[in-house]
Amino acid sequence: MAATTATAAPVTSSAPAIRLPAVHLILSDAGCQPLIEQYGRTQTTDTARALLADLRARLLAARAEGGAASNEATHAAAGAAIDTGTGTATDIPALLAMLAERLQRSNRSNLRAVFNLTGTVLHTNLGRALLPDSAVQAVAEALRWPMNLEWDIDTGTRGDRDNLVEELLLELTGAEAATIVNNNAAAVLLMLNTLALGREVIVSRGELVEIGGAFRIPDVMTRAGAVLREVGSTNRTHLKDYAEAAGPQTALMMKVHCSNYEITGFTKSVELPELAPLAKSHQIDVAVDLGSGTLVDLEQYGLPHETTVRETIAAGADLVTFSGDKLLGGPQCGIIVGRKDLIVQIKKNPLKRALRVGKLTLAALEPVLALYRAPDLLPERLTTLKLLTRPAAAMRAQAAAIAAPLQAALGASYAVTAEAMTSQIGSGALPVDQLPSFGLVIRANGKASNALGRLEQRLRALPLPVIGRVAHDALWLDLRCLNDEQQEKFVAQLALLEQAGA
Template sequence: MSEEVRTPPSLPAVHELIQSCQRQADLRDLRPEVVKRLARRFVETWRARAAEAPASVDRAVLVEQFPDYVRQRLGSAYRPVINATGVVLHTNLGRAPLPSEVVRRFQALLTGYLNLEYDLATGHRGHREKPLAEKLRWLLDVEDAVIVNNNAAAVLLILTALARGREVLVSRGELIEIGGKFRLPEVFAQSGAILVEVGTTNRTRLADYIQAVTDRTVAVLRTHPSNYRIVGFTERPDLTDLVRWTRERGLYLWEDLGSGMMDVPELRRRLPDEPTVQEAVRAGCDLVCFSGDKIFGGPQAGIIVGRHGLCESLRKHPLYRALRVDKMTLLALDVVLDLHLRTTVHERLPAVRMVATPVERLRARARRLRTLLLRALGPVEGLAVEVVPDTAYAGGGLAPVAEIPSMAVAIRSPTAHRWAEALRRGDPPVIARVEEGRLVCNVHTVEPRQIPVLARCLAEAIKGHEAIRQ
């Protein structure tokens, strides 16, 4: 029996839905078997709805809707959004926005071949990360560098390659859990290294490390509690004291900084308590690892810098091959490193620029948004649109208690949550906050070029809801 006969008369047949796609220029060349699978699923979904409410099914309307159904499922998986939350390194929104130079570099190099692993001077095979390791050496004054696909991978590689079957000391106050419920003890278990906890949650002294050392101890791992803070009755050994002691005992000292905070004056003024990669290197840590896509401002990557011999051991380990990065990550990271080598990095790297933006500039940006929004709305009775002080955050587990002075546009309404929902469904989607009955759009994370677009989206969301109410 054919599918068309089995389909209730109120529902379109599968071949009708397929034909509706063939009439669309952008869908005409889709694989027929894929469209057929989607058509079957579409009919099944509406068959279930028709059983509950037959009057809701209109055959002609469903045929017309099917191409959009296909586009929603097979179109671009990711869309640009406007981040009006005030969280700069918003993990759910891709963390650090990349500089526009990355796009130009991609256009120039990714549409053809490039010397990814080819030494143009010798004509022999080269190493893909060698040019970037060289730049990291000059930037951070280190002996060598290794790049893997994220900072968790960096920690896993260090523990697996250098400490498998050996003990590594970690303060109990630094047994972190990162996003996605990945916990440091689980990384240890996977690596084969033996985790030895020292001290207590709030107080760990140098004496605790000294007492925990055995013949099997190979290193101390310090992890920066970037996504939380322990305050009050606390103690932690000074890094220089830890370096001195580990060297005397012949142990390694590895520092997991996570955030990738760099010694940029404009950043330091905003986030004065956040330790930098340069500080850890100068103190004498054998290896320092950090994320590429946090305040370092680049693509997702785990960057390991430090002693040449240790980096060589990491590169020779079989796990390195599984964790190494692809050409797109390397190209983006190359651009970001070029910017970090310049004194204008705070102006040219989006994440750094956002964190460092003066509040006076943000106030002017918020006022412009208010003006454009009111102009687009026209007269709306009882609608109060205000420019208000607000707080921005670095996000991405960086400086969790550091509040950055900011500005926002706030609109009070009992339907603020419905406006926020409409904004998320808009084009482009806007991610804003709803607090105390107000829709809040923080402009710290909205680029000046996006202000007119945000004003239009806000006006459409508000007008659309007002029209429905009327």
């Protein structure tokens, strides 16, 4: 029997033809001229073409799925007044509004200001330390003018960029010399590569730390060309462990600040005042990675004690590495201070040029260091310390002022309460210490699926994104890092939050 072939009926559609205005009609409209002046003709033209192509594709897809009725829904979603009877876009102002929104979005900076309401003051993902006004002004000046970065004005000859801040560092730490690189990991890498290439570095197993971004001391040692010699155990290391490991191949004994964690219970570690004499008896240098290096005793400001760089030098360290953008409260950089002969060697390493800092970092670092000459005024002038010592009463009053407008913006789906909470310093500094704080806690009313997740997303979508933390079935907004100027901006954009939830 011969096979029969079915013939498909021709597809007919009563949907109107799709007609969009030509690009030149949009560009020639008077309403487009401000966009051309702001973004340039080339970018505006390319974006207009892309917009029209997207609209055409959406309209074609809608017509294929359901004709004019589906087209009408697509028109509404697109926000352009396109006549569903003729398929012609007659409302060019609507298209211009879409074009303006696209241009604005594509030109928005990827690096944006946010509200840090996480409760972590030195938040690595949010840029760590905020600079004081004196540093901000110095950076702005360095952006506008040529600077004597490597030029000795007194002699009229080439200078050393480290000299711009070295005198201040020596004054504040008691060290003999100093050098600056782009972060503390670079400082550790450069130090090890210079002084321990192909030789052993003795480190307690309890100090082989990993911090954010999978930065591990053993990995850095390998990349630096040093040979790790582990001693002791995770929880207990004794002086005799260092003594037994010391030998002709030993370049350094190294202590590492235990960032982000603390070992408690049956523990023993060898402190620097005990280790330094042993190292010197074997003619071995001692290096200390302080991580979050502080230049003042934080206890005088009511904060937990953290070993200072000066204390570390005085206890016998030959070299100390630490960050500029953590407890110090300055720009991102790594600082190495210590014996002059060792610093001289480090500065001769070719890697130093690859890891050196530019004029903006030095412009910011110098005024921050200068603030430490007046420690009694530091809580008022150093932004990081100002945030860390902020009174809970100030945050409580702030929470009371914000709670009502936030509740009004969120509506009955959520409950906003002002509550006590705890902040943390962050970035590995004093990892187990908490700071009494105050803020707002948002809980979802009812059992709507992922209500807190949706709210957290809406907060992040605001012009100034709000970054909080979700924990214990609530969204927590810690107000420690929200100053008075930021509070006004926070409240001002709550109307947008209300519209987004409508």
